[in-house]
Amino acid sequence: MTHPFLPDRPVNEPLSLHQLAQGGLPLRAQRRIHELGASGRPVFTSTLTTSETVVARATGLSPISQVMGSSVFHVGFRGFTSWTGGELVALTHAYERARALALSRMQQEAQALGAHLVIDTRFLGKGYAWGEDLIEFTAIGTAVRLDGQPPPPMPALTLLTADELYKLHRAGYWPVAIAMGNCFFYARHADCVSEGSYFSGELPVHTQASQVARDLAVSRFRAFAAHFGANGVVGVKIQRNARDHEYESSGRSHTAFSLDLVMMGTAVVRRGDAASPPRPPVVVDLRDSPARFGKHGY
Amino acid sequence: MANYNRPQIQRQALPQHAAERIQRMRATGAQGQRFFTSDLSVKEFLLVREAGFECAGLVMGSSIYHVGYQQAGYTQNMEMGVLTQALYQARELAMARMEEEAHELGADGVIGVRLRVNRHAWGEQLLEFVAIGTAVYGRPETAKKFQVQTWRAPSGMPFTSDLSGQDFWMLLKSGYRPVSLVMGNCVYHVAHQTLGGWFSSVGQNMEMPNFTQALYDARELAMERLQYEAQLDGAGGVVGTEVYETSHGWDSHIIEFFCVGTSVLAIHAAEAPPVPELVMTVNE
Numbered sequence: 001m002t003h004p005f006l007p008d009r010p011v012n013e014p015l016s017l018h019q020l021a022q023g024g025l026p027l028r029a030q031r032r033i034h035e036l037g038a039s040g041r042p043v044f045t046s047t048l049t050t051s052e053t054v055v056a057r058a059t060g061l062s063p064i065s066q067v068m069g070s071s072v073f074h075v076g077f078r079g080f081t082s083w084t085g086g087e088l089v090a091l092t093h094a095y096e097r098a099r100a101l102a103l104s105r106m107q108q109e110a111q112a113l114g115a116h117l118v119i120d121t122r123f124l125g126k127g128y129a130w131g132e133d134l135i136e137f138t139a140i141g142t143a144v145r146l147d148g149q150p151p152p153p154m155p156a157l158t159l160l161t162a163d164e165l166y167k168l169h170r171a172g173y174w175p176v177a178i179a180m181g182n183c184f185f186y187a188r189h190a191d192c193v194s195e196g197s198y199f200s201g202e203l204p205v206h207t208q209a210s211q212v213a214r215d216l217a218v219s220r221f222r223a224f225a226a227h228f229g230a231n232g233v234v235g236v237k238i239q240r241n242a243r244d245h246e247y248e249s250s251g252r253s254h255t256a257f258s259l260d261l262v263m264m265g266t267a268v269v270r271r272g273d274a275a276s277p278p279r280p281p282v283v284v285d286l287r288d289s290p291a292r293f294g295k296h297g298y
Numbered sequence: 299m300a301n302y303n304r305p306q307i308q309r310q311a312l313p314q315h316a317a318e319r320i321q322r323m324r325a326t327g328a329q330g331q332r333f334f335t336s337d338l339s340v341k342e343f344l345l346v347r348e349a350g351f352e353c354a355g356l357v358m359g360s361s362i363y364h365v366g367y368q369q370a371g372y373t374q375n376m377e378m379g380v381l382t383q384a385l386y387q388a389r390e391l392a393m394a395r396m397e398e399e400a401h402e403l404g405a406d407g408v409i410g411v412r413l414r415v416n417r418h419a420w421g422e423q424l425l426e427f428v429a430i431g432t433a434v435y436g437r438p439e440t441a442k443k444f445q446v447q448t449w450r451a452p453s454g455m456p457f458t459s460d461l462s463g464q465d466f467w468m469l470l471k472s473g474y475r476p477v478s479l480v481m482g483n484c485v486y487h488v489a490h491q492t493l494g495g496w497f498s499s500v501g502q503n504m505e506m507p508n509f510t511q512a513l514y515d516a517r518e519l520a521m522e523r524l525q526y527e528a529q530l531d532g533a534g535g536v537v538g539t540e541v542y543e544t545s546h547g548w549d550s551h552i553i554e555f556f557c558v559g560t561s562v563l564a565i566h567a568a569e570a571p572p573v574p575e576l577v578m579t580v581n582e
Contacts (some may be wrong), residue, residue: 001529002393002394003480003526004530005386005387006523006526008519017507020510024555026510026514031518031522032518032522035522035525039529043534043561044534044536046535046537048537049465049537050465050468053537054472054574055574058572058573058574066539070510070514070517071505073505076503095502097505098505101505105514124543133573134506134509136513139512166574172376214371236446283579283580286341287347291501
C-alpha cells in the first residue's frame with residue numbers, strides 16, 4: 001500500500017533549543033507525543049515483538065507509544081598523558097550525565113503520554129565521525145499503561161521486556177528504575193618491569209586498577225538502587241573495556257593502562273501480595289533462534 | 299485462493315520475467331495442489347499453516363534509484379528533504395512492485411518482508427532498494443472462523459508485514475491482523491561546529507543542545523512519518539518498530555534515520571488472547 005510523504009512542519013526553533021537546553025524535550029518531540037494523544041483514533045506504536053505484545057495485553061499492559069531520549073555531550077578530556085593516574089573524573093561524569101539526560105528525556109516523553117512504565121529500553125551509544133570529542137546516548141523504549149490505573153506522577157524506566165516484567169510480577173517484584181554505575185580509570189605506569197620476562201606472575205597495577213574501578217562503579221550502582229528504595233537489581237549488564245597504551249617519556253618507553261566500566265540493571269522492589277511462582281511444565285519451543293536486530297540487514 | 303479484482307490504485311507493471319514466473323506458479327498441479335516457493339524456515343512454515351494460511355510463493359520488488367544532490371549549509375542543522383524523499387519513494391516503489399507480484403499470485407498478503415539497500419560498484423550515485431517476502435493466502439475456513447471479509451489491506455492490495463511466521467501466528471492468535479509495513483525516514487545534515495563554538499567547549503563537560511536537537515528532530519520526524527502512515531492505513535497500532543541509522547556512503551555529517559514496523563488492526567470475532575504460562579523449554 002503506497003503512502004503519501006509527510007513533509008516536515010516548521011516549529012519555533014529558538015524555543016525548541018531553549019527547552020532542550022533546560023533538559024526538556026525539543027518541540028518536534030512534544031508535537032509527536034501531543035498528536036498521538038489528541039487524534040480521534042489513537043494509533044499505538046511499540047518496539048515490542050508480537051509475542052511480547054500478546055504477553056503485555058494478557059497481563060493488563062497497553063503499549064502507548066515508542067519513546068526516545070537522546071543527548072549529545074561534549075567530553076572535556078585532554079588526553080591521557082596529562083593524567084597522573086586514578087579515576088578520570090571528567091570522563092566518568094560526562095558519560096553519567098549524558099546517559100542521565102537521555103533517560104530523563106525518554107521519561108518525559110512517557111510522562112506526557114500518561115504511561116506507568118517504559119519497557120524494552122535499549123541504548124544506542126556512540127561517537128560520530130563528525131565530532132571527535134562528542135558522545136551521543138540514545139535510549140529507545142516503549143511506554144505502556146496499566147489498564148484501569150490512574151497515571152503515576154513519574155513513569156518507572158526498565159530494561160525489561162514484557163515477558164520479563166510478567167515473570168518478575170509473578171515472582172512478587174515490581175520495577176522502579178534503571179540503576180547505573182560507571183567508572184573510567186587510568187594507571188600511568190602499568191607493570192613495565194615484567195615486560196619481556198619469561199616468568200608467569202600477577203600484574204599488580206592492572207589488578208589493582210581493575211579492583212578499584214569495579215569497586216567505584218559498584219558502589220555508585222548500589223547507591224543508585226538504594227536511592228529508589230530497591231530490594232535488588234535484576235538483569236544487570238556489565239560493559240568493560242580495558243586497554244594498554246604505549247608512550248615515550250624522557251627517551252624511555254612506558255606502558256599505561258586504562259579501563260572503563262558501566263553497570264546497568266533494573267532496580268526492583270518486593271511487593272506485599274506476592275505468591276510463590278508455580279512450577280513450570282516442560283515444553284519444546286517452536287521459535288527460531290532470536291534475531292531481534294537488523295532484520296532488514298543494515 | 300480467492301480471485302481478486304484489480305484495485306483502482308496507481309500500480310506498477312511487472313517486468314516480463316516476473317510476470318512469467320508468477321504465471322507458472324499460478325498453474326495447479328495434476329492433483330490440484332499448487333507449487334510454491336518460500337523463504338520461511340520449517341518452523342515458520344508449520345505455524346503459518348497452523349494459523350490457517352498457505353504459502354503462495356516468494357515475491358520480490360526492487361528499485362534502482364539515482365539519489366539526487368542537495369547542498370547543505372556548512373554550519374546548518376537541516377533535513378535533506380530531497381534525499382529523504384528519494385529514499386522514501388525508492389522504498390515505496392520496491393514495496394509496490396512486491397505487492398504487485400503478490401497480487402498477481404492471488405495472495406492475501408506478504409509476511410517476513412525484508413527491506414534492503416544495496417550499493418553497487420558500477421554505480422556510485424545509485425542505491426538499489428529490494429523488498430523480499432513470502433506471499434501467503436488464507437484457507438477459506440480461516441476467514442469464516444474469524445468473520446473476516448478479506449485479509450487484504452483497505453486499499454485492496456495484499457497486506458505486507460515484516461513479521462516472522464511465528465509472529466504472524468501469534469498476532470492472529472491475539473486477535474490482530476497485519477495491515478501494512480509502515481515506515482518513516484529522515485535524512486539529516488548535522489552542522490559542522492563553528493570555531494567559536496569549539497573554543498567555548500574546549501576542556502568542558504557540557505551537553506551540546508544544537509547537536510542533541512538535530513539528532514532528536516531527525517528521529518522524531520522519522521517516527522512521526524511512521525505514525526502518520528499507520529493512521530492513513532486506518533490501523534489500530536504498530537508492532538515491532540525498529541530504528542536504523544545509516545550513512546549510505548555520504549559525507550559523515552549526513553545520516554539517514556529509518557523507522558520500520560508492521561501496522562495491525564483488531565479482528566472483532568477473535569477469541570480472547572491466550573494467557574501466558576511459565577514454561578521450561580527443552581531446546582538447546
